[in-house]
Amino acid sequence: xxxxxxxxxxxxxxxxxxxxxxxxxxxxxxxxxxxxxxxxxxxxxxxxxxxxxxxxxxxxxxxxxxxxxxxxxxxxxxxxxxxxxxxxxxxxxxxxxxxxxxxxxxxxxxxxxxxxxxxxxxxxxxxxxxxxxxxxxxxxxxxxxxxxxxxxxxxxxxxxxxxxxxxxxxxxxxxxxxxxxxxxxxxxxxxxxxxxxxxxxxxxxxxxxxxxxxxxxxxxxxxxxxxxxxxxxxxxxxxxxxxxxxxxxxxxxxxxxxxxxxxxxxxxxxxxxxxxxxxxxxxxxxxxxxxxxxxxxxxxxxxxxxxxxxxxxxxxxxxxxxxxxxxxxxxxxxxxxxxxxxxxxxxxxxxxxxxxxxxxxxxxxxxxxxxxxxxxxxxxxxxxxxxxxxxxxxxxxxxxxxxxxxxxxxx
Amino acid sequence: xxxxxxxxxxxxxxxxxxxxxxxxxxxxxxxxxxxxxxxxxxxxxxxxxxxxxxxxxxxxxxxxxxxxxxxxxxxxxxxxxxxxxxxxxxxxxxxxxxxxxxxxxxxxxxxxxxxxxxxxxxxxxxxxxxxxxxxxxxxxxxxxxxxxxxxxx
Numbered sequence: 081x082x083x084x085x086x087x088x089x090x091x092x093x094x095x096x097x098x099x100x101x102x103x104x105x106x107x108x109x110x111x112x113x114x115x116x117x118x119x120x121x122x123x124x125x126x127x128x129x130x131x132x133x134x135x136x137x138x139x140x141x142x143x144x145x146x147x148x149x150x151x152x153x154x155x156x157x158x159x160x161x162x163x164x165x166x167x168x169x170x171x172x173x174x175x176x177x178x179x180x181x182x183x184x185x186x187x188x189x190x191x192x193x194x195x196x197x198x199x200x201x202x203x204x205x206x207x208x209x210x211x212x213x214x215x216x217x218x219x220x221x222x223x224x225x226x227x228x229x230x231x232x233x234x235x236x237x238x239x240x241x242x243x244x245x246x247x248x249x250x251x252x253x254x255x256x257x258x259x260x261x262x263x264x265x266x267x268x269x270x271x272x273x274x275x276x277x278x279x280x281x282x283x284x285x286x287x288x289x290x291x292x293x294x295x296x297x298x299x300x301x302x303x304x305x306x307x308x309x310x311x312x313x314x315x316x317x318x319x320x321x322x323x324x325x326x327x328x329x330x331x332x333x334x335x336x337x338x339x340x341x342x343x344x345x346x347x348x349x350x351x352x353x354x355x356x357x358x359x360x361x362x363x364x365x366x367x368x369x370x371x372x373x374x375x376x377x378x379x380x381x382x383x384x385x386x387x388x389x390x391x392x393x394x395x396x397x398x399x400x401x402x403x404x405x406x407x408x409x410x411x412x413x414x415x416x417x418x419x420x421x422x423x424x425x426x427x428x429x430x431x432x433x434x435x436x437x438x439x440x441x442x443x444x445x446x447x448x449x450x451x452x453x454x455x456x457x458x459x460x461x462x463x464x465x466x467x468x469x470x471x472x473x474x475x476x477x478x479x480x481x482x483x484x485x486x487x488x489x490x491x
Numbered sequence: 492x493x494x495x496x497x498x499x500x501x502x503x504x505x506x507x508x509x510x511x512x513x514x515x516x517x518x519x520x521x522x523x524x525x526x527x528x529x530x531x532x533x534x535x536x537x538x539x540x541x542x543x544x545x546x547x548x549x550x551x552x553x554x555x556x557x558x559x560x561x562x563x564x565x566x567x568x569x570x571x572x573x574x575x576x577x578x579x580x581x582x583x584x585x586x587x588x589x590x591x592x593x594x595x596x597x598x599x600x601x602x603x604x605x606x607x608x609x610x611x612x613x614x615x616x617x618x619x620x621x622x623x624x625x626x627x628x629x630x631x632x633x634x635x636x637x638x639x640x641x642x643x644x
Contacts, residue, residue: 272532272539275635300560353555354548402635407539422543426553431527431541431640433553437562439639 093491097479098464099456102449105281111398118377118488119145119395120241123323124248126379126392127151127161127230127237129406131268132178137195140178143394144239149228150174150184151237154195159232161239162197163225173225199224234264236379236390252375253319255468259326259373262364263383271421272407276430280442282378282395283485285403288438289374289391290481292316292327292472293461298441301433314368317468318476322376322483327472329370331362357423360385376484384434386417387424399446403439405429492585496575496614499622500589504570507642512557515643516550520617523547524626527644529634530608541640553643563641565598568605575612584615584625591629593644595637606644608632 094101104110119125125144132140133153140151141164148164150173166173166186173184173193183200184193190203199220207213228239231248238248249257278285288294296303313330352358360369363386373381378393392404407429409421428435449455459482462474466483469476485491499518506514519525526540544550557563573590580586588609595605613626629644 270537272528272537273634274529274532274541276639277635277637279638298562300562301556352552354546354552356546357549407537418538422539423545423549425539425541425543426549429541430636430638433556433561436639436641440563443638 093486094456096464097466097482098458098460100459100482101453101456103453105284105446105449106398106453108398111281111395113489114395115145115147117490118485120147121488122240122242122245123377123484123488124231124238124240124251124375125377126375126390127228127239129268129270129390130159130232130235130237131270133159133237135180137180137182138178139174139181139184141174141176142392144228144241145395148172149239150197151230151239152195152197159230159237160196161228161230161237163228165225166191167199167223167225168202193224197225197227234260235268236264238375238379251321252324253321255317256319256324256326256373256375259317259328259371260381262366262368263371263373263381263388265364267411268388268408269411269413270406271409271418272405272425274405274407274429276403276405276439277396278401278403278439278442279399280401280446281399282393282401283481284442284445285393285401285438286374286377286481287478288442289372289380290325290327290477291475292477293475294441295434295472298437299434301427314370314472315468315470316472316474316477318466318480321487322466322480324373324375325477325480326371326373327477328368329472331367331369357426358385359420360424361417361420363417376481377488382428384427385424386420387428388421389428493575493577495622496577496585496587499614499624500572500575500610500612503624504572504591507644508568508570510567512554512642515554516547519547519550519624519627520615521547523550523624524628525550525624525643526627527629527631527640529631531634533628533630541636542643550643557641561641563639566642567596568642568644569594569596572610584613587612587614591644603637605637606631606633608644 127142127149128140128151133151136153136155138153142149142151149161150164151159151161154160164172164174168189168191171186171188173186183195191199192201194200202214205214228241230237230239233248314328316327318325369385371383380391382389388408390406394402396402407425409418427433430439459475459478462469462476466476466480503518525544527542528540571592575587575589578586578588588611590609593606594602596602608631611628611630612624614622615625617623
């Protein structure tokens with residue numbers, strides 16, 4: 081093996097995209113660099129849904145990596161975002177998940193901000209009885225929380241600290257953009273919110289999301305009921321820059337299929353007593369029954385039959401992360417379709433028949449690599465490139481993730 | 492009646508904690524609702540659950556999936572269940588609220604308070620006269636779940 085690969089903890093990156101050194105999931109310095117270069121850097125980050133801030137003064141708190149962020153609807157209807165940090169002494173400005181305000185006031189010393197995050201007043205600025213107060217030359221306009229550049233796409237609010245750089249749509253790329261618009265084509269409604277804590281580095285979860293190879297092997301439920309098998313039609317598309325991916329599975333053929341014969345995941349004897357929750361309608365007028373889409377670094381859009389959700393990755397340290405699930409329906413759902421979504425909710429989320437394992441497998445890797453800073457993983461299924469493929473028996477999209485990560489980190 | 496309903500609650504928790512998962516669906520009526528949600532979701536009226544079953548057969552299927560299909564590390568729960576408080580009674584259906592605390596112990600000995608919250612139950616007698624759950628809404632105080640929710644609460 082190339083000796084340079086074995087230089088821990090932040091040695092030279094192996095050539096190509098097929099080897100990932102394990103220190104990348106363990107090194108606190110890497111995590112600090114990610115916060116600077118990716119989360120506060122060039123990437124676009126999912127922040128919240130546009131319907132979370134429907135009216136003027138509505139706000140919602142969220143984060144970009146470690147950075148707390150508040151998203152607000154301004155007087156002119158625009159959705160803006162700024163760092164949730166008072167410019168005075170650093171306290172959170174907003175303390176709750178969301179709400180409606182006229183303006184913002186820090187609880188600590190009552191510094192006030194307008195809906196765009198501009199500092200508008202300072203308590204006791206002129207002091208009391210001519211004594212104390214701020215210096216005369218203190219300029220309020222020079223102080224304020226950092227402001228984000230925002231973009232609203234299909235009801236999703238994204239933000240970035242990058243002042244210039246490509247817009248969100250061209251960052252995602254035309255191919256995956258079509259897949260995003262396919263699902264989020266009309267007004268959505270929140271039907272549930274849950275947070276799943278995972279004992280792993282955030283990149284291990286995003287790799288899992290992008291890994292079209294594992295799904296039918298790790299998740300027996302998928303395979304047995306033919307929700308997705310690699311032998312079904314479908315494929316994976318990866319944007320040119322690796323930032324976005326979308327994988328699709330076509331509705332399965334009913335005939336015999338022996339491509340999984342003998343594997344643990346092929347458990348033909350497993351029968352459901354009440355299969356009603358697998359009843360689904362083709363609501364997107366195509367034969368794609370499963371589509372998983374991601375935007376680097378932390379956004380995922382899920383369509384598993386009629387179970388729709390967005391997921392947001394929030395790192396909480398080098399070996400810890402939260403996944404914020406927002407289960408969705410459409411505002412015009414019929415009662416029958418809504419009932420279907422509730423039952424199909426059993427497929428995904430922290431207790432999901434086909435996704436609970438994803439909450440654990442990152443931790444299995446994190447523990448498995450505890451002494452492997454000099455080793456690398458093998459990401460070679462389907463070759464060495466990160467290109468769109470007609471098969472899901474490939475790790476092309478995982479390689480695409482690393483392409484985007486390395487570009488962001490300058491590695 | 493209160494003691495009978497408390498006994499149902501205790502027996503249901505004991506079935507889960509001792510790993511007799513197959514016994515657990517038997518505490519529910521054929522047509523029932525079992526949902527695991529959180530206080531925040533409940534207060535906002537969000538309908539979805541982490542687990543959402545509208546028949547006993549779906550509960551049987553969940554246990555079958557845990558046994559046959561799903562992958563999770565060996566773990567056990569310990570339920571501490573409070574005395575049910577009767578909040579309503581009409582037409583043979585009794586609505587009760589019961590606090591719970593679940594400690595999860597992993598195979599390596601790591602223990603944590605996995606969940607705390609309240610069961611919002613509707614119980615009534617089945618054809619044989621035994622108290623059974625017609626509805627059990629598990630309202631967890633926290634919206635944050637560690638790793639995965641495999642074994643039901």
